[in-house]
Amino acid sequence: MEDRIPETPLFDRSRQLRGYRLNKMAMGLVDPANREAFRQDEEAYLDRFGLSAEEKRAVMARNWQEMVRLGGNVFYILKISAISPARMTEIGAHQAGMDHDTFLRERLGKKPAGSQ
Amino acid sequence: MAKLIGGLGSSHVPSIGAAMDKGLTQTEDWKPFFDGIGPGRDWVAANRPDVAVVVFNDHGNSFFLDKVPTFAIGCAERYDPIDEGWGPRAIPSFEGHAELGWHIIDRMVENRFDPMIVQEIEVDHGIQVPMELFFGKPDKAWPVRVVPVFVNVIQYPIPLPSRCYELGQVLRRAIESFPGDERVVVIGTGGLSHQLQGARAGFTNPEADREFLRDIASNPGRLAALSREDYVRLFGSEGAELMMWLVMRGAMDPDVVVKHSHYFVPASMTGAGMLVLENRVA
Numbered sequence A: 001m002e003d004r005i006p007e008t009p010l011f012d013r014s015r016q017l018r019g020y021r022l023n024k025m026a027m028g029l030v031d032p033a034n035r036e037a038f039r040q041d042e043e044a045y046l047d048r049f050g051l052s053a054e055e056k057r058a059v060m061a062r063n064w065q066e067m068v069r070l071g072g073n074v075f076y077i078l079k080i081s082a083i084s085p086a087r088m089t090e091i092g093a094h095q096a097g098m099d100h101d102t103f104l105r106e107r108l109g110k111k112p113a114g115s116q
Numbered sequence B: 001m002a003k004l005i006g007g008l009g010s011s012h013v014p015s016i017g018a019a020m021d022k023g024l025t026q027t028e029d030w031k032p033f034f035d036g037i038g039p040g041r042d043w044v045a046a047n048r049p050d051v052a053v054v055v056f057n058d059h060g061n062s063f064f065l066d067k068v069p070t071f072a073i074g075c076a077e078r079y080d081p082i083d084e085g086w087g088p089r090a091i092p093s094f095e096g097h098a099e100l101g102w103h104i105i106d107r108m109v110e111n112r113f114d115p116m117i118v119q120e121i122e123v124d125h126g127i128q129v130p131m132e133l134f135f136g137k138p139d140k141a142w143p144v145r146v147v148p149v150f151v152n153v154i155q156y157p158i159p160l161p162s163r164c165y166e167l168g169q170v171l172r173r174a175i176e177s178f179p180g181d182e183r184v185v186v187i188g189t190g191g192l193s194h195q196l197q198g199a200r201a202g203f204t205n206p207e208a209d210r211e212f213l214r215d216i217a218s219n220p221g222r223l224a225a226l227s228r229e230d231y232v233r234l235f236g237s238e239g240a241e242l243m244m245w246l247v248m249r250g251a252m253d254p255d256v257v258v259k260h261s262h263y264f265v266p267a268s269m270t271g272a273g274m275l276v277l278e279n280r281v282a
């Protein structure tokens, strides 16, 4: 998919359709019972939402960049981080292709030690 | 009739709420932001609003992609905070002003805005954080009732900036035709520049943010005339949230006085702003 604004995915119809199941799976995690199911047997939870092998791999590897490429929207997939903790800045760094300290320094103008 | 006493603007970054929850407001990362919110709180304390009409967006908490209202207006008696996935936050429920909510919906439809009508919904950090910033988090009850106005800024097609501005103009007439003596503030929330998605993640634009804070007061027509893609290009993938400040601004007179303006970057990954506007002629 070609981005009209460089390196910036717009959550338009094609992305939204592409990521619908993935986002629906992540949205399900607002329910504590689903969070527990995800913890107990992640793959079985993902199968309930009909995720493809490619989508399951991306989720199980916590590959944020790939999840977004597959139509995931950060507002939904972020809910996975409630189960396996990842800070928003770490998810940002992963998408930017940087290690966390470099991301904080170069994108957010922080000193390496002064993380949030 | 109810009286519009001010237009407020505020970021709603969830980590601002988390920083308050964890007592981090005086840390090196957060002090410069929290140092600048005092005058906003003081203004609210001195001007004693009874109702806050809060314009914000849901972030995949109250609405999923199965149903996406472009505009939605609350007419509930009560709005509970939603569990966004980390467990519920310790924050009191919001008391709704259902009568005013219904009245605003009536006037909207009569003026050719057709919002979704919402009688039962839980609300996320989009409304929680601005309320905490302006009113402080109370132990039991908030000092004002609320009318939430939801704007879709996530799933395209999102509304045009000019449409958000016009919505504010209708909102103004709706508030001022409400039979009551309530003192009302409109709070536009979101932004400022931030990008959570894609390889440009972490993008902020302090220069554009500062221009926005200046022009939202003195030249809102320029900001209303920008395109949706201008907002994303200038303010990041989540920068379209700033359009919600145009709803607040549309509710105010063309000529306003800036009572307070504050900017700090980065709050987590976001340019954070606070603004207090009054109409020049009260």
Ligand SMILES: [Fe+2]
Pocket: B012, B013, B057, B059, B126, B190, B191, B241
């Ligand atoms: Fe937001």
